[in-house]
Amino acid sequence: MFVDNSGRRSRLLRRIGLLMGVGCLVYAVVLGAAFMGWGTSLAPSSLLPFGNGGPRGSQNSGPGGAQPQGGIGTPPSRPTGNPPTGVATGEPPSSAPTATASAAAY
Amino acid sequence: MTTTSSRGRRRAPTRMSRAAGKAAALQKPRVILALLLLLALTSVMLLDGYLRAEVGGDQRVRTGASAGKVPDKVLDGGPILTFQGGQATTVSVPDKTIALTFDDGPNPTWTPQVLKILQEYDVPGTFFLVGSMVSRYPSIVKDMVDEGNEVGIHTFTHVDLSYQSDARVDREMEQTQLALAGAAGITTTLFRAPYSSETDAIDNYSWPIYEKLGEDGYTSVFVDTDSDDWKKPGVSKIIKWATPEDGKGASVLFHDAGGERSQTIKALPTYIKKMKAAGYTFTTISGVMQEQNAAARQATGTGQQQAASAAGAGAATEGTTGTEGATATEGATGEQPGNVPNGEGGTSGTGVNGGTGQTINRLQAAHREATGVTLYEGKALIAAVTLAEWTVPTLSVGLMVVGVAVMGRFGMMLILARRHYRKRNKRRFSWGPTVTRPVSVIVPAYNEKECIANTLKSLAKSTHPIEIIIVDDGSDDNTSEISREAARDLGMTNVRVIRQENAGKPAALNNGVRSASYDIVVMMDGDTVFEPDAVHQLVQPFADPKVGAVAGNAKVGNRDTIIGAWQHIEYVMGFNLDRRMYDLLRCMPTIPGAIGAFRREAVLEVGGMSEDTLAEDTDITIAMHRGGWQVVYQEHAKAWTEAPGSLKQLWSQRYRWSYGTMQALWKHRKSLTDKGPSGRFGRVGMPLVVLFQIITPVFAPLIDVFTIYSMIFVDFQAALLAWLAVLGVQLGCAAYAFRLDREKYRYLLMMPLQQLAYRQMMYLVLIHSCITALTGGRLRWQKLKRTGEVGTPAGVS
Numbered sequence: 001m002f003v004d005n006s007g008r009r010s011r012l013l014r015r016i017g018l019l020m021g022v023g024c025l026v027y028a029v030v031l032g033a034a035f036m037g038w039g040t041s042l043a044p045s046s047l048l049p050f051g052n053g054g055p056r057g058s059q060n061s062g063p064g065g066a067q068p069q070g071g072i073g074t075p076p077s078r079p080t081g082n083p084p085t086g087v088a089t090g091e092p093p094s095s096a097p098t099a100t101a102s103a104a105a106y
Numbered sequence: 107m108t109t110t111s112s113r114g115r116r117r118a119p120t121r122m123s124r125a126a127g128k129a130a131a132l133q134k135p136r137v138i139l140a141l142l143l144l145l146a147l148t149s150v151m152l153l154d155g156y157l158r159a160e161v162g163g164d165q166r167v168r169t170g171a172s173a174g175k176v177p178d179k180v181l182d183g184g185p186i187l188t189f190q191g192g193q194a195t196t197v198s199v200p201d202k203t204i205a206l207t208f209d210d211g212p213n214p215t216w217t218p219q220v221l222k223i224l225q226e227y228d229v230p231g232t233f234f235l236v237g238s239m240v241s242r243y244p245s246i247v248k249d250m251v252d253e254g255n256e257v258g259i260h261t262f263t264h265v266d267l268s269y270q271s272d273a274r275v276d277r278e279m280e281q282t283q284l285a286l287a288g289a290a291g292i293t294t295t296l297f298r299a300p301y302s303s304e305t306d307a308i309d310n311y312s313w314p315i316y317e318k319l320g321e322d323g324y325t326s327v328f329v330d331t332d333s334d335d336w337k338k339p340g341v342s343k344i345i346k347w348a349t350p351e352d353g354k355g356a357s358v359l360f361h362d363a364g365g366e367r368s369q370t371i372k373a374l375p376t377y378i379k380k381m382k383a384a385g386y387t388f389t390t391i392s393g394v395m396q397e398q399n400a401a402a403r404q405a406t407g408t409g410q411q412q413a414a415s416a417a418g419a420g421a422a423t424e425g426t427t428g429t430e431g432a433t434a435t436e437g438a439t440g441e442q443p444g445n446v447p448n449g450e451g452g453t454s455g456t457g458v459n460g461g462t463g464q465t466i467n468r469l470q471a472a473h474r475e476a477t478g479v480t481l482y483e484g485k486a487l488i489a490a491v492t493l494a495e496w497t498v499p500t501l502s503v504g505l506m507v508v509g510v511a512v513m514g515r516f517g518m519m520l521i522l523a524r525r526h527y528r529k530r531n532k533r534r535f536s537w538g539p540t541v542t543r544p545v546s547v548i549v550p551a552y553n554e555k556e557c558i559a560n561t562l563k564s565l566a567k568s569t570h571p572i573e574i575i576i577v578d579d580g581s582d583d584n585t586s587e588i589s590r591e592a593a594r595d596l597g598m599t600n601v602r603v604i605r606q607e608n609a610g611k612p613a614a615l616n617n618g619v620r621s622a623s624y625d626i627v628v629m630m631d632g633d634t635v636f637e638p639d640a641v642h643q644l645v646q647p648f649a650d651p652k653v654g655a656v657a658g659n660a661k662v663g664n665r666d667t668i669i670g671a672w673q674h675i676e677y678v679m680g681f682n683l684d685r686r687m688y689d690l691l692r693c694m695p696t697i698p699g700a701i702g703a704f705r706r707e708a709v710l711e712v713g714g715m716s717e718d719t720l721a722e723d724t725d726i727t728i729a730m731h732r733g734g735w736q737v738v739y740q741e742h743a744k745a746w747t748e749a750p751g752s753l754k755q756l757w758s759q760r761y762r763w764s765y766g767t768m769q770a771l772w773k774h775r776k777s778l779t780d781k782g783p784s785g786r787f788g789r790v791g792m793p794l795v796v797l798f799q800i801i802t803p804v805f806a807p808l809i810d811v812f813t814i815y816s817m818i819f820v821d822f823q824a825a826l827l828a829w830l831a832v833l834g835v836q837l838g839c840a841a842y843a844f845r846l847d848r849e850k851y852r853y854l855l856m857m858p859l860q861q862l863a864y865r866q867m868m869y870l871v872l873i874h875s876c877i878t879a880l881t882g883g884r885l886r887w888q889k890l891k892r893t894g895e896v897g898t899p900a901g902v903s
Contacts, residue, residue, distance in 0.1 A: 014881075034487040037284075042480060
């Protein structure tokens with residue numbers, strides 16, 4: 001029973017075993033690489049060819065950028081109503097309207 | 107003294123050594139393959155655990171931390187936070203504009219429904235996706251992106267990042283990017299932190315993360331208006347809470363996953379219709395940024411044309427400038443949205459992504475096309491997850507099969523063993539008239555010089571009239587002379603010694619059967635010692651003319667070593683539970699070679715012992731069943747045998763047994779479709795034997811793998827308790843078996859240890875022999891080393 005004198009089955013199985021072994025190894029390596037983030041760098045800044053230009057560009061418009069600080073003066077009043085209710089209680093819908101309503105001066 | 111020439115099949119030493127060399131060579135790749143399989147299995151399970159937050163999961167959520175270090179302008183700013191130029195900048199949503207955002211997806215049930223609604227109303231959304239879910243349901247994400255929605259990262263495992271190390275934060279982001287790349291061929295610059303909400307909820311612990319991610323180029327997105335749909339407050343409340351007041355714009359939070367979301371699904375169409383009726387338009391986060399960008403340009407006088415060119419030249423570069431401006435002129439932007447082309451119409455993609463020059467929808471300006479290594483690694487990740495998603499449930503099914511089989515077997519054994527014990531030990535029970543006629547005892551012996559004298563001595567005390575036929579299977583250690591001398595010393599006149607050239611145990615047994623003078627033959631091993639009444643007890647069932655063969659009760663003599671004790675437990679359970687069960691089910695698969703009795707005519711009728719398999723005892727037993735003979739178990743016929751004393755010996759014995767059992771089952775596979783008693787065995791006995799002796803042990807490693815896994819990653823205590831419970835059941839069964847056989851319980855102390863080493867060895871042996879069977883390699887009888895220490899029945903009542 002079971003004995004295969006030609007050795008063909010054994011050779012076939014050895015090949016399947018080899019494939020399986022390689023498959024297992026590849027699987028483990030792929031997972032390890034994907035988990036550790038090897039091989040690629042995926043932060044958006046490193047994906048952009050002129051990623052360095054971005055920040056500089058905005059710095060150039062420094063004066064324009066300075067403006068916001070002053071301009072923001074209007075919105076602050078709106079969220080001030082939120083902090084007390086905040087996330088913790090999760091009730092912004094009820095409080096936010098009143099807060100904003102009073103602040104909706106603009 | 108007769109010498110029988112054997113037919114062919116000689117063990118040429120050269121071939122043997124060659125085979126041994128080959129086996130040793132095969133051993134290595136086999137072991138390596140096994141280790142690789144184990145590695146892959148571990149990876150699969152760890153991945154699966156990671157996806158389900160069992161591995162590396164972290165349930166902590168920070169609340170109530172102070173926000174002293176967070177800039178006020180961020181706390182009070184709009185929901186879109188960028189760090190271009192290292193400066194925190196917020197963008198708010200223009201009036202009469204809604205950026206629908208959905209967190210925690212994709213989910214196979216709810217996300218497609220959300221997408222359908224969005225498509226129906228021609229409204230884009232922004233989905234903040236959990237990477238693990240992306241990798242599990244990639245096709246949903248692909249559809250989502252194809253339909254014009256924008257996606258952002260909501261980490262890979264939905265952890266509160268403020269508790270995690272920088273490395274973990276990086277991993278969470280990169281893994282999600284990979285998953286997105288694999289699923290939809292894109293990466294994204296949008297991010298929303300799990301458990302985040304409005305910007306004013308940013309605290310000192312989460313702020314550094316936004317800063318860090320911002321420096322990496324991520325845009326963090328918060329919420330203006332929270333529908334709080336996860337609280338399932340009812341459709342009308344969801345709509346009410348999601349509606350910004352006074353025509354303001356808002357980044358609105360819904361959830362398309364993370365629980366039952368039917369209320370969200372119900373609320374969404376009504377909400378969209380209501381807001382559209384109120385003059386609102388819908389856009390994505392990128393849409394908002396570009397609108398504000400354009401508006402800022404107008405307000406600062408840079409001109410409207412540049413708004414278009416801003417998108418064309420690269421969203422990141424120019425967009426930033428505009429963004430800052432937008433915040434500055436927020437008050438002024440109020441009236442602008444009408445002038446700026448809004449989200450819905452914007453299918454004329456003008457954005458540039460990743461520098462590849464390919465245009466994509468400007469509502470998806472945050473997307474970058476994934477290319478090269480990223481794309482392939484992403485696809486590999488998705489494939490790996492898919493494989494794990496298939497493997498783990500399959501393994502779980504295997505584990506269930508094993509669990510049910512093991513427990514069912516224990517239950518069945520207990521019930522049937524009890525019934526068997528009661529039935530056979532009733533005072534009134536008898537097989538028929540007492541059998542007193544003499545019988546032949548056949549002792550095949552191959553190099554048994556240590557044991558044969560003891561064997562003869564025990565037979566000399568037999569209470570039943572016997573003739574003893576020792577078949578010397580070409581021993582080269584003087585077994586024949588030693589037996590003859592022993593017989594002379596003991597004054598036995600009923601001993602015959604037959605010599606044959608070495609031809610294997612089946613041939614020796616056949617030789618003995620041919621030479622037997624009586625109609626009942628008892629077969630025993632040369633290393634076995636009978637109790638005085640063993641033969642008498644063993645042949646009593648032959649009073650029933652239907653009985654063709656009887657199995658005796660073999661006991662381990664050398665039980666004072668660990669290996670011996672393990673085998674002792676195994677034998678006691680095997681004989682007192684398994685064999686009793688099989689006896690009542692009339693499908694006993696094996697009559698032990700150590701002690702069994704056959705009707706001579708029955709043996710001859712089925713063609714004698716066959717050399718087809720390495721387990722001639724199993725082979726002939728099955729053949730007897732198929733020939734319509736009854737095979738019963740006689741617990742009172744006890745023989746003491748010497749169990750293998752080393753792991754190596756045990757391995758080779760069990761290797762042969764399991765290989766031989768498989769051969770025998772395969773040889774008799776036709777019985778499955780036979781009629782009559784043969785078919786009965788084929789349809790009752792075969793499945794039971796295959797299930798209990800092959801399938802269960804092959805899948806048994808799963809028990810260990812899952813136990814170890816759950817001990818490490820899920821719940822150590824629960825897993826340990828489960829393991830102990832199974833051990834308890836086994837101990838209970840073993841104790842019952844010991845009770846039936848009136849054995850000393852102290853050997854049961856070895857049982858926990860048996861579960862940690864012996865059981866594993868048994869399944870490894872079985873897997874080994876399965877592989878040998880598959881490859882078609884040759885496996886031969888190997889003589890076990892004997893010491894002859896089992897001389898007198900120790901501790902016998």
